[in-house]
Amino acid sequence: MIDHEPFLKWIGIEGLPPNRPIGYLRLLPQDFIVEEIDPTGTLHTVDLGPLVTDLSADGTTYYADLVKIGVSTLDAKDHLATLLGIDGKQIGFAGIKDRLALTAQRLSIRGVSDVEQFNRINEENFFLKHLCRGKGAVANGDLTGNRFIIILRTTESFSKEAIAAVKEKLEDIKRDGFWNFFYFQRFGTPRLISHWLGLLLIKGQYQEVIKTFLTYAALRELPYFKNIREKINENWGNWAAIKEEIEKFPYHFHLELQLINHLLTHPDDFLGALHTIPDQIRLWMYAYDCFLFNRKLSELIRIGEVPTLLPLITSFNPRDWEPYREFLEGDEVKLPSRSYRDFPFVRVESRTWSTLQKIEIHGIELKSSLAVFAFSLPKGSYATTFLMNFFTLASGLPIVPGITAEKIDAKVLLGLGTLATTLERFKTVLEKREEDLSAGME
Numbered sequence: 346m347i348d349h350e351p352f353l354k355w356i357g358i359e360g361l362p363p364n365r366p367i368g369y370l371r372l373l374p375q376d377f378i379v380e381e382i383d384p385t386g387t388l389h390t391v392d393l394g395p396l397v398t399d400l401s402a403d404g405t406t407y408y409a410d411l412v413k414i415g416v417s418t419l420d421a422k423d424h425l426a427t428l429l430g431i432d433g434k435q436i437g438f439a440g441i442k443d444r445l446a447l448t449a450q451r452l453s454i455r456g457v458s459d460v461e462q463f464n465r466i467n468e469e470n471f472f473l474k475h476l477c478r479g480k481g482a483v484a485n486g487d488l489t490g491n492r493f494i495i496i497l498r499t500t501e502s503f504s505k506e507a508i509a510a511v512k513e514k515l516e517d518i519k520r521d522g523f524w525n526f527f528y529f530q531r532f533g534t535p536r537l538i539s540h541w542l543g544l545l546l547i548k549g550q551y552q553e554v555i556k557t558f559l560t561y562a563a564l565r566e567l568p569y570f571k572n573i574r575e576k577i578n579e580n581w582g583n584w585a586a587i588k589e590e591i592e593k594f595p596y597h598f599h600l601e602l603q604l605i606n607h608l609l610t611h612p613d614d615f616l617g618a619l620h621t622i623p624d625q626i627r628l629w630m631y632a633y634d635c636f637l638f639n640r641k642l643s644e645l646i647r648i649g650e651v652p653t654l655l656p657l658i659t660s661f662n663p664r665d666w667e668p669y670r671e672f673l674e675g676d677e678v679k680l681p682s683r684s685y686r687d688f689p690f691v692r693v694e695s696r697t698w699s700t701l702q703k704i705e706i707h708g709i710e711l712k713s714s715l716a717v718f719a720f721s722l723p724k725g726s727y728a729t730t731f732l733m734n735f736f737t738l739a740s741g742l743p744i745v746p747g748i749t750a751e752k753i754d755a756k757v758l759l760g761l762g763t764l765a766t767t768l769e770r771f772k773t774v775l776e777k778r779e780e781d782l783s784a785g786m787e
Contacts, residue, residue, distance in 0.1 A: 346535060346565050346741040348733065356532050356540070357639025360646050361733060366507070368497035368716065368736025369748045370729070374414045374771075374778060375764055376496040377446040378755065379728075381439065382489045382721065391449045393766040394474035396463060404480035407454040407463075413471035414771045415778070417444040419624060421471050422452075428466055431456040437483035440491075440724060443530065445740070447767070453483040469773050490723040492707070494755045497716040497736055500747040508711050511735055518704060523734055525702040526642060527635035528727040533628070535741070536563035543633030546626065547682040551615040554629075555608075556581060559601050565741075570597065584608045600625055616687060623690045630684070630691050634658050637669045642700055654697040661685070662695045702726045708759035714749050719759050742781070750782065 353361065371377045381389045389410045413421050418441045426433040435455040442448035452473075457463070463476060503511075533539035538561055545554045560578040562571035573590055580586040588605045591598035600622050607618040619626055634657040645651045656665035658673075658680065666673065666680050673680065685693045707719035716735075722728065729738060739745050756762040768775060 347739040347745070348529065348737060352529075352537070353733075355537060356527070356529060357636045357643060358526050358528075359643040365733075365735065365737045367500050367739050367745055367748075368732065369499070369745050370495070370497060370732075370738055370740045371445045372496075372498055372744070372748065372750060372782065373752065374445060374775065375447050375755070375768060376498075376753075377443060377728075378494040378764075379442050379446055379448040379450075380492045380494075381442075381448075381450040382491060383439070383451055384487060384489055386489060388492060389449045389451055389475075390762075391447050391764070391767050392762065393770060396474060396476055397460075398475045398477045400460065400476070400478045402478045404478050405455065406479050406482055407457055407460075407476060408479055408483070409452050409454065409463075409473040409476045410449055411438075411452050411471060411473060412447075412449045412767070413442070414447045415444065415774050416470040418442045418448075418450065420444075424468070425452075425454075425466070425471075425473075428468075429454070429457050429462050437487075439483055439486060439488035447764075447771075451483055451488075453481070455482065469771070472770065486724065488724050490721055490726070491728075492719070492721045493728040494719045494759065494761065495717070495728060495732065496753055496755055497718075497732065497738075498748040499714045499716065499736070500745060502714050503711045503716070511711065511716070512709075514734060515706065515709065518731070518734065519706060522701040522703045523731055524642060524646065525699050525726060526639050526730050528729040528733070530727070530729070531635050532632055535565035536561070537565065538563060539629050539632035540636035542629040543631070543636075544676055544678070546619075546630055546684050546688075547633060547678055547680075548676075549683045549687075551619055551687075555604055555615055555618060559587070559604070570594075582612075584612065619688070623688075626688050627691050630659060630688070631657075637672055638698055640672055641668055645700070651700050653700060655700055657696045657698055659685075659691070659693050660695045661693060665695055698725075702730075704731060707761070710758055712753075712758070715751070715753060717753070717755050717758055719755070719761060744782065 347367065353359065378391055380391060383389065391412050411421060418438055422436045422438060423433050426436055437453040438450060442450055463473060466473060529537060538557065542554055542558055545557060560574050562574045576590050577587050584605050588609065591601050595602060603621045604618045607614065607621050611617055637658055638655055641655060655668060658666050658669055661681055702722065705721040707721065710717040732738060754764050756764050
């Protein structure tokens with residue numbers, strides 16, 4: 346998957362510098378490290394650590410660092426809840442971290458009566474550390490930002506001129522910031538239809554939301570799963586037949602299964618089915634906000650008149666809708682939407698988003714055909730949005746020809762510690778990834 350201009354335009358981004366070299370991301374999970382910075386300024390690292398820190402404080406909430414690899418925050422949270430015998434809603438987190446990455450973040454966990462339950466957790470894809478007790482809970486947005494340590498693999502060695510150009514651009518960004526676009530992960534990779542689903546939600550077309558989600562065969566989806574989606578379309582309305590198609594892959598189609606299980610017992614209750622996946626509904630609704638923001642920012646950059654802030658449209662305030670009037674008319678959207686009432690768990694309030702984003706650089710190393718960046722961003726900003734200023738980003742299988750599979754400890758290279766013990770803990774997951782890569786690079 347190469348993020349060429351047509352794909353960027355699909356999510357509303359236009360006007361980037363032309364002829365950027367390919368920068369391949371996430372060849373190995375440890376190529377993309379995300380470490381959360383909490384509201385106190387504490388950095389929660391991916392380094393190994395003791396399970397328990399201190400359980401002497403009062404309170405019924407447990408706090409712990411979740412370190413994970415090759416699994417999303419939502420999936421790790423749900424699996425952890427199952428292991429602990431609690432409802433997933435009793436686990437709080439500040440933000441969703443990438444699946445194809447090595448990440449660390451703070452959790453709050455309620456409803457656990459016996460601390461020994463934590464000692465029995467032994468998963469391939471994640472571990473907990475620094476367990477302590479207290480009061481309250483971690484809520485969405487309870488973070489200052491994230492530190493990123495990222496390796497990009499390029500198709501050719503850096504020339505002196507290329508190194509100079511990267512460093513010059515980096516100085517410009519350190520001084521002025523970079524355009525704060527929402528990047529692909531906000532639109533539901535690999536299918537990139539979250540903003541489309543959000544548009545259908547806002548228009549109140551709930552059956553169409555479900556049908557699109559289940560049947561749309563996206564360009565970036567694996568051919569095997571595209572074929573399954575075509576079969577779902579052929580059997581539309583026959584919920585039992587659809588379930589038979591998708592239950593063979595319960596992990597890949599877990600959200601689709603939740604929708605279909607509801608429709609099996611309530612065949613025409615499309616609104617009720619959508620209520621079974623509230624986290625996704627929020628993501629889809631906000632993805633349409635992000636798409637409009639990207640389109641407007643691209644337009645303003647082209648004109649040369651960019652304000653420091655733009656509103657987001659999921660609001661009851663007509664002034665927040667005004668910058669997007671032309672786009673909303675083109676999409677036949679009338680606000681306020683009935684979906685604001687139908688999905689009360691979606692936050693509807695006036696919010697603004699910065700058009701420029703500042704960054705703190707911790708280190709950069711350009712090594713042969715590798716570029717290694719370490720930097721911190723405030724919450725809500727995307728590392729890939731920063732990196733696309735230097736590279737046309739690529740990821741996925743098959744591997745882009747000509748890149749190196751050299752293993753690099755990015756923390757060692759930049760003087761930020763080492764990944765050695767953490768990678769040993771995730772040895773099984775990494776060996777599976779390397780097997781996949783061997784097949785993908787043949």
